[in-house]
Amino acid sequence: MKTTPEHDSPEQDHDEPAAGPDAGLGTRERIVRAASRLMQRQGYEGTGIKQISREANATLGSVYHFFPGGKQELATEAIRHGDREFAGMLRTALESRPDPAEAVLAAAGLVAAELRASDWLDGCPVTATSLGTAANAPGIRLAAAEAFERWRGLVHDRLLAAGFAAQDARELAHTVINTLEGAELTAQIARSEEPLLIAGRHLARLIDSYR
Amino acid sequence: MKTTPEHDSPEQDHDEPAAGPDAGLGTRERIVRAASRLMQRQGYEGTGIKQISREANATLGSVYHFFPGGKQELATEAIRHGDREFAGMLRTALESRPDPAEAVLAAAGLVAAELRASDWLDGCPVTATSLGTAANAPGIRLAAAEAFERWRGLVHDRLLAAGFAAQDARELAHTVINTLEGAELTAQIARSEEPLLIAGRHLARLIDSYR
DNA sequence: ACCCCTCTAGAACGAACGCTCTATCCAGCA
DNA sequence: TGCTGGATAGAGCGTTCGTTCTAGAGGGGT
Known part of the structure; x- marks a missing residue:
């Protein structure tokens, strides 16, 4: 899964050829965008945190690192x-x-x-x-x-x-x-x-x- | 839990004093009303079949008896x-x-x-x-x-x-x-x-x- | 008396849920 | 060189999910 080592600011990813349109963005931003898109289509209850992390090319640990308030904060x-x-x-x-x-x-x-x-x-x-x-x-x-x-x-x-x-x-x-x-x-x-x-x-x- | 023995038509329940406004209705109708009210407030994904059956004073068996198509049919x-x-x-x-x-x-x-x-x-x-x-x-x-x-x-x-x-x-x-x-x-x-x-x-x- | 059929009853299944937890990685600094 | 702390990684917790399954209750027809 390896993602870009980054420090919250968007930066170019020089080592990851295949990715979605959100590639090259900070992990936090990728998570927010994935959450927004998925919840827009499936609703709050219909969208799982693990699905979001998967779609955002992030891990569960990253999600809870950036959003300690859990699903509601996200x-x-x-x-x-x-x-x-x-x-x-x-x-x-x-x-x-x-x-x-x-x-x-x-x-x-x-x-x-x-x-x-x-x-x-x-x-x-x-x-x-x-x-x-x-x-x-x-x-x-x-x-x-x-x-x-x-x-x-x-x-x-x-x-x-x-x-x-x-x-x-x-x-x-x-x-x-x-x-x-x-x-x-x-x-x-x-x-x-x-x-x-x-x-x-x-x-x-x-x-x-x-x- | 014992519910009214009934054959799909609404009939008075002479033995169950305490109940909601849907008491005295057929089991199927109680289930539909509970599902409608709960989903109106919590959405499709946010509402569980077990919650519906509980709220409708029906059992899981009854729900799947009347709605063999499961949650979607309901x-x-x-x-x-x-x-x-x-x-x-x-x-x-x-x-x-x-x-x-x-x-x-x-x-x-x-x-x-x-x-x-x-x-x-x-x-x-x-x-x-x-x-x-x-x-x-x-x-x-x-x-x-x-x-x-x-x-x-x-x-x-x-x-x-x-x-x-x-x-x-x-x-x-x-x-x-x-x-x-x-x-x-x-x-x-x-x-x-x-x-x-x-x-x-x-x-x-x-x-x-x-x- | 018997069967039959509708309806009730709830245990049990595998999967998925949100979340916690520990371990590891690695850049920046001393 | 070793330390520190933000970020990544994912196994595992207990719970709930939708669904399946078997068993029994009870009234009507013969």
Whole structure:
């Protein structure tokens, strides 16, 4: 299994030819990414620590070295990783058009495209991980709530910049994120981009109605 | 543990004073209800067959007698149960107001009230069960897709009856269900009714914009 | 009286779970 | 050169998992 000797900072691996797309990253980062991807697809309970360590090309010892809090701490970090990932995509989409309604439409299309590209496997990285653990693990629920809040904040700021009233922007941000969330869920289960495309059009229409 | 001797039809239990709200029901029905409730709160992987049988006051033998397909068959049936349950609530709400926009607003309020009443434990009965099992269990995914389709159908018919164009009704039904779904998810994680109440208002506004 | 069939009952199986533990490796420093 | 501490390595703990299996309970039909 031998991995790169490393000290938490990403460095090139000059001795390991075959590896996944995460090769050359620090062990800790590889573990977080593997956890995020696996929990996104299989949920918290459906993903084992040993599977994560295997997928990350790390050993069980490394996992517990970096995450002494065990599975829950790892899941919290995985959610934060998914949070940052989706926030980046959302920010890009929102800045891609001068008009906020068109920007939201573009965001929905982007989500749909990525979902299809993953063969309907990669839904919302936060939902799958946090669902079913809300009651037991408050830390996980909190991280998920913060993710949603951050995404809402991005939409909110975008609407404010476009001249929307503060209250309208706040409420629209709620519905934009929630509708995208629900539509992605349905799209994943139905294996169809349509729910997301419809959601994009309806959200654009809703936003326009506040002008 | 002794349970009611019964032949699949619900009958009164004259000998068992202390029991849950499902007492007096047939064993099979008790098992389905326990599975549905537990999976709604803990997800598919987070819920064990033994926990279900314990909660249902049934034995492992009974579970495998009624559901020889094992956990997957049981989960499929649990989703169908949640489907019928939510469909009933949705139908009631949709028929509670003469105006379809107001009816959707009422539905959102009802979902919010029930979610809060359960101490934020009972989210969508279909989502939690089906998430994380989409790839592995096609039967479960299919049952979930059918549930969403049924709910959409209820909204669709309601809009048609109110005179909306077929295409508008179809697309609005998509977004109504998806937005409620996403808002309920956010409401559960944030422990706040607000996302659902905002969703209700926005959906009413969106529907009105098609008149 | 007998059988039959549905349903209940729970012990037992191998596998996988999260986690603990000790041992080893190795770069950096004294 | 030897020490130190972060990082790696994986055997093994007790528990729980989904499932299988055999045994018995009990009412109806003949």
